Structure formats: C-alpha cells, structure tokens
Amino acid sequence: MSKESKKSISATLATATCALLGNAITQPVQAQEEPGWDFNTAFLYYGEDADRVQDLSISVLARRTFYDDKFLTLGLTVDSLTGATPNGGIHQSVAQTFTSASGNNVYTAPANTQPLDSEFLDTRVAVSGNWQQPLGRLSQFNVGLSASKEYDYLHLGVNAKLSRDFNQRNTTVSAGLAFSSDTIDAQDGAPMALTSMRDVGDLSNRIGEQDKDVVDFVLGVTQVISKNLLMQLNYSYSDSSGYLNDPYKIVSLVDAVTGDVVPRTPTPGVLGPSHEYVFEGRPDQRTKHSVYGQAKYYMGGKVLDASYRYMTDDWDIDSHTVDLRYRWPMGDSRYLEPHLRFYTQTDASFYQVGVVDGAPLPAFASNDYRLGNFDAITVGLKYGWTTKNSNEMSARLEFYQQSGSIPAEKQFGNQVGQVQYPDLNAIIFQFSYWFGR
Amino acid sequence: MAMKNIVLLALLLAFALLNAGCSSMGVEAWDRDVLAKAEMQLTTDPLEAATDDHIYFSKEASSGGRGFGGGGCGCN
Numbered sequence A: 001m002s003k004e005s006k007k008s009i010s011a012t013l014a015t016a017t018c019a020l021l022g023n024a025i026t027q028p029v030q031a032q033e034e035p036g037w038d039f040n041t042a043f044l045y046y047g048e049d050a051d052r053v054q055d056l057s058i059s060v061l062a063r064r065t066f067y068d069d070k071f072l073t074l075g076l077t078v079d080s081l082t083g084a085t086p087n088g089g090i091h092q093s094v095a096q097t098f099t100s101a102s103g104n105n106v107y108t109a110p111a112n113t114q115p116l117d118s119e120f121l122d123t124r125v126a127v128s129g130n131w132q133q134p135l136g137r138l139s140q141f142n143v144g145l146s147a148s149k150e151y152d153y154l155h156l157g158v159n160a161k162l163s164r165d166f167n168q169r170n171t172t173v174s175a176g177l178a179f180s181s182d183t184i185d186a187q188d189g190a191p192m193a194l195t196s197m198r199d200v201g202d203l204s205n206r207i208g209e210q211d212k213d214v215v216d217f218v219l220g221v222t223q224v225i226s227k228n229l230l231m232q233l234n235y236s237y238s239d240s241s242g243y244l245n246d247p248y249k250i251v252s253l254v255d256a257v258t259g260d261v262v263p264r265t266p267t268p269g270v271l272g273p274s275h276e277y278v279f280e281g282r283p284d285q286r287t288k289h290s291v292y293g294q295a296k297y298y299m300g301g302k303v304l305d306a307s308y309r310y311m312t313d314d315w316d317i318d319s320h321t322v323d324l325r326y327r328w329p330m331g332d333s334r335y336l337e338p339h340l341r342f343y344t345q346t347d348a349s350f351y352q353v354g355v356v357d358g359a360p361l362p363a364f365a366s367n368d369y370r371l372g373n374f375d376a377i378t379v380g381l382k383y384g385w386t387t388k389n390s391n392e393m394s395a396r397l398e399f400y401q402q403s404g405s406i407p408a409e410k411q412f413g414n415q416v417g418q419v420q421y422p423d424l425n426a427i428i429f430q431f432s433y434w435f436g437r
Numbered sequence B: 001m002a003m004k005n006i007v008l009l010a011l012l013l014a015f016a017l018l019n020a021g022c023s024s025m026g027v028e029a030w031d032r033d034v035l036a037k038a039e040m041q042l043t044t045d046p047l048e049a050a051t052d053d054h055i056y057f058s059k060e061a062s063s064g065g066r067g068f069g070g071g072g073c074g075c076n
Helices: A003-018 B002-022 B046-059
Strands: A036-048 A054-066 A070-086 A096-099 A106-109 A116-135 A139-150 A153-166 A171-184 A210-226 A229-242 A250-254 A277-279 A285-299 A302-313 A318-330 A334-345 A354-356 A373-386 A392-405 A424-435
Touching (some): A106 A116, A334 A392, A392 B046
Antiparallel strands (some): A054 A070, A070 A116, A096 A106, A139 A153, A153 A171
16 A cells, blocks of 8 residues: 555544534545645525525635645635514414514514514624644644624634544544633613513613523544444533523413403503513523434445434423435436435423413513424435536525424413414525535 | 433443444454545535534524534524
C-alpha cells in the first residue's frame, strides 16, 4: 500500500467517524484534500397549507481545507418567514377578536375556525463558524460559534467536541458540549405568564426583555461493524432554563360548565379582545434526555440510512422518531433517495385547551399545538446528480403531515366535538448545489 | 423518573456491549473502501441535515439526538 493511500484512509476514518456528533455544519470528508475552498449552497421552500407559515431560505456553507486535516467551516442562512400561526385559542361558534402581538391592534378569527395570528412576519439571519483539527494521531478537536438574529430574538452559542479513535480506528468515542444564551425581545415586551390579554395600548403586563440559557451535552460511540456497516449511538442531555414561553401564545379562559370562552367587553372607545384569554405559562426549566442510534448499510451500491431517537423530558413529553433513507444509484453520476420519517409525541403535563374560569389559576398552562399529543409523517424523494465539471446538485420534495388529538380528559362541555387539534400539512422543497471540490 | 432510569440503564448496557464487542468488530484498514465513500458518511449532506433539524425543532417538542439540541430561534 502506498504512503498516500494510507494517509487517505487515516484521514477518511478520522473525519468519517468524527463528523458525527454535535455540530451539523461539520462536513463529511472523503479523503485527504488539497487546500482550498468548497461551497455547499441550498435554497429551501417550506410551505404550510391554509395560509399558515411559509419560509423561503437560502444557506451557504463555505469550507476551507488546510493541510494536516484542518478545516474551517463558515455558515450563513437567511430565512424569510410569513403567514399565520395558531395562537392557542380554541374553535368557537362565534367570531373572536384578539389584541395583536404588538399590543397596538386587533385581529378577528371567524366563527368555527382555528384562531390564527396572521401577523407572523420575520426575517432570520444565522451565522456559524467551526474549526476542526487533529489532536495527536488519534484524537480530533472541534470548536464552533453560532449566532442568529430575528426581529424579536437573539441567539449566541458556543460548542466544542473532542473525539478519539480506538481499536485500530474502528471505534470512535466523542463528547461534545454546547452552551447557548438567547434573548427574547418580544414586541413591546414579553407578557407576564398567565396574565390576561389586555385592550389595545395597555402594556401594563409586559415585562420586557427575557433570557433563556441552554446547555447541551452529547456523548457518542461510532463503531465500524463490518466493511459495509457503520453504527452510531449517542446519548444527549439538554437543560434549558429561563423564559421558555412562547410570548405570542394564549390560552382561553373557559366557562366551568359549557367549556366556552368567557365573553369580555373592551373598555368603551378602545379596541380589545372579545373574550377572556391569558398568556401561556411554561415552567422556567426543562431537562431532556435523548438516545439516538443510526446505522449506515451498504448493499452493492445502494445505501440504507436508518436512525431512531427516543426522547423524554421533565415536562412529561416522550417522543419516538424513526428516519429511513435509501440511496439508489442510477449509473455513476445520478441517484434517487426516498425518505420516510415517522414521529410521535405525548403531550406536556401542562398542555390544556383552556383555563377554567373561577378556579385557581394553574401554575402552568399552554395550548401550543407543538406541546400536544400528535403523530407526524414525512414522505420525500430526492434526486441527485453530478455535473460535467464534478459539482453536485440535488433536489428534494417532501410532504410533512401532523395529525394530533386532544386527550378526552382535557376537554369538556361544548369543546367536545368542536375543539380540534390544528392538524398541519406542509411541503418542503430544497435545491442544493455543491461546488469547488 | 422510572423511564429515565431505564434509558440510563439501556445506555450503560449499550456502551458495555460496544466496549466488549469492539475488539472483535471492525475491519482492517485495507477493507475500508466502502466506508470511505461519501454516501457512507453518517451525515452525507450537512445543509440538508441542518435544515431538517431546524424544521422539526420548530414544529415538534423534540430536538437533537444526532447532535446538539438545535435552537437559536424564537420558533419554539
């Protein structure tokens, strides 16, 4: 074996087994590469039905390769979001008026519809930087920074990961740590949890800027099982603390007998909500544990990529995710890749349709559909090809569907048969172009 | 709490099995041509993986697993 090919194998294994944990921007590497830049770019359209959220996004990952298996990766993503999102209110047989998120206007949901806040409009810019290098013969070190800014949200994060090969590089053990410090600067200040939605112009329950800190720890083992099979097992711990509410979501105040939202009259001469609503309130701490396993299996040119994740947290949410991809080559330069993903989660302990009028306020309450009990499926197909000058392109089209149910014990009175989980259907289209390699 | 203990136990067991089995698993360096292929890397397309993580983080109560928990947006 030549010296060069030995180096190539060592580079491959070191990077193949290390680009696994932690940072999504870590690039897979096929061999010892010449110094230089390469670029991975993508255009994304994500669109939900019923005039809900639409996202147009462009992303670039630029990677500089240096000698000695050192890499600098820089990322940029710009998202443009528009559309409507469920505000947490429930279906009623009458129209409902809400004070907008800004506190300066009102919007009305027609009778017998899922109340949506149509003011949703945002631009998000995210940047990241990552440095990867070997530490000695068998270890690798990886350090990264991330930041993103939206109109009402700022994220700052740092992460680091160390990995080491064992057993003739057939086993890699990795440990990663990430810390993020986020600031929520909701329009006119975040509302105090479980206080009532006020008339337009009344900002007395706004508490200004809020903070959220997240610490993530990931421990992983990657194992070469055979020359055609590679497996990975990760354990992740995540601790979030601070302001974990969605400042724009509300919970309806409902009549103890009928279950209908309690009507309200705004102050004369002022616009305001037609019914009683309170802003949602979640615990200020959340701990999540996940176990993730992935296998890549090569079958005479075709590759099966299968993964499973189990997550449990102290909000009583448990979830299972199964993800299957099958890469099917068509000649030397083209492939098709069907994708199937199944997801199911249980609802948070404080997920509830409404807060009962006259009863003591619960400590926590949210009717955010993302904390509900639902199943989701993704079905997609990707087509990829290599261009004449050895660049790579791919296009994928996927359908994502969420269907949920509200536990019977969490509904009563007229809510039964009227209040529904806001099912979601979305299309994902992504076009990617890799060049410079 | 019981569930967490089960998860931790399963994890310890998995690590123990991996450690015990590692010495007999794996391949020699000259048998790694398939494992070195781009399509055999655990993350074949980092931008696609990041996009998916972001979408599902925004729409579901779970995140991470493959890597860090994601986030960095006001969407959840």
